[in-house]
Amino acid sequence: MSADFSSIKVALVGPKAPPAGGMANQTAQLKQLLESSGAYVYFIEVNPDYKPAFIGKLPGIRALFRLPQYCLSLFRGYSKVDVVHLMANSGWSWHLFAAPAIWIAKLRSKPILVNYRGGHAFDFFSRSWPLVSASLKQSAGVIVPSVYLQQVFSQFKQASTIVANTLDTELFKPTKKQVNSTQLHIIVTRNLEAIYDVATAIRAFALILQSHSDAKLTIAGEGPELAQLQQLVTELQLDTAVNFVGRLNRNDMAALYQSADIMLNTSLVDNSPNSLIEAMASGVAIISSNVGGIPLLVKHEYDALLTAPKQPELIFQQLKRLLNNPELKQQLITNGLASSSRFHWSNVSKVLLEQYQRAITGKGIN
Known part of the structure; x- marks a missing residue:
């Protein structure tokens, strides 16, 4: 049985598909699982559709064009929730999407958990840790999906808590292979x-x-x-x-x-x-x-x-x-x-709910 999130209002900040990918899929799945467990989820896309659409064909300019709309969505959306769950990545994604989400949460006095998921974390931190650290200090804490990322953060003297990726057990489950199928x-x-x-x-x-x-x-x-x-x-x-x-x-x-x-x-x-x-x-x-x-x-x-x-x-x-x-x-x-x-939600949800509650009460998670 999963944890009960019925008292939680959370802003989930992350990518939507398309493009599909690990983070977009995890964001969509987390939203669905939180809602099925009673949470109110206000989803803020880091990659909303470009308006006008032709801006999407202009590399470089398109990211800066999207930024004001994104920041406005953060400012408005945070007023509806108790806690912010930010899906964060390395590189320019951090500077353009994660850092603004953190600082606007600070401005709105909303606790924000940074769910860091970048596979290039060590290289990125080695180049940009002073900037990254300045933003992280404004958050309620860092959660990561793996021991590996927890170890990377520890090398930079930053505590983190493991909240594993979630698995859709209704979809991903074993089935008997066809008995007459011998093809590898x-x-x-x-x-x-x-x-x-x-x-x-x-x-x-x-x-x-x-x-x-x-x-x-x-x-x-x-x-x-x-x-x-x-x-x-x-x-x-x-x-x-x-x-x-x-x-x-x-x-x-x-x-x-x-x-x-x-x-x-x-x-x-x-x-x-x-x-x-x-x-x-x-x-x-x-x-x-x-x-x-x-x-x-x-x-x-x-x-x-x-x-x-x-x-x-x-x-x-x-x-x-x-x-x-x-x-x-x-x-x-x-x-x-x-x-x-x-990675079953019944196990992951209990850990995540505790992190939300600690962030909301101001106890911190790390």
């Missing part, structure tokens, strides 16, 4: 960006295809690397075995997990990726790079197999292990299902 189905569910190094997953798949000629690879995501990755598939003569399905809605993504045998995650930079959590909850075996916060999210040979990044041969070796050792694969799946329970 491997999936990748990351955006097609350089930091996710999908090329390594494709190269590893090419190696396993030599011994499993009917295997298929489904790549769900969009991004600037699409044309380059499609060219790689053609060069490796994998066109009939690799399918780029683009960005999927949540229902279709859940169905993709349920149809899969193994998920590959080959990212070069990462924090606590929702895709791994969703795969575990769906009963999919995981092979992943061991970068960033991933080794703190999953444990090698317990609920995932981890390898060094940019090493398709190592991914291939781990694929062979799973295919030759069904007991190991089932062990990963069973343990992954158990691990995913940390």
Whole structure:
């Protein structure tokens, strides 16, 4: 049973989809879960539609054009709530959206919790900590989704509290694979960006295809690397075995997990990726790079197999292990299902409600 938020009025400040992505999806899911648990949620978009629409085609100018409208929405919206929940990221996103949200909360005398989720946190803080710290001092505290980010903040002498990402257990759940289905189905569910190094997953798949000629690879995501990755598939003569399905809605993504045998995650930079959590909850075996916060999210040979990044041969070796050792694969799946329970709303909600209550009463959370 989830915590009761019926006495809480919260302004949720974060991105809306499109574009879809981890933070936008988590924001939408958090809004739905809070409301289902009785909270009043006033959603303030950091990326409202441009008015007039043509401004959206002018890089640089468009962000500054959006800022006055955004700040006005913050100023007005804060009057309706008891506490502010800010979804924050690194880089220019921090300076343009997070910092104004914090300072306007200070102006309106509203407690604000900074839910920091940037995978590039250490590099960003190393460059910009004096500015970031000045804003954080105006907040009621920092909450983070992972041990990894908590450790990053601790390196800069900033306390934080872990409130895990939430998992939609109605969507992401295991299902029995078709008994008569013997085709190996491997999936990748990351955006097609350089930091996710999908090329390594494709190269590893090419190696396993030599011994499993009917295997298929489904790549769900969009991004600037699409044309380059499609060219790689053609060069490796994998066109009939690799399918780029683009960005999927949540229902279709859940169905993709349920149809899969193994998920590959080959990212070069990462924090606590929702895709791994969703795969575990769906009963999919995981092979992943061991970068960033991933080794703190999953444990090698317990609920995932981890390898060094940019090493398709190592991914291939781990694929062979799973295919030759069904007991190991089932062990990963069973343990992954158990691990995913940390992200159930029934558990996360109790921690989050406590943080809201402490912020509202002025006790702070850290």
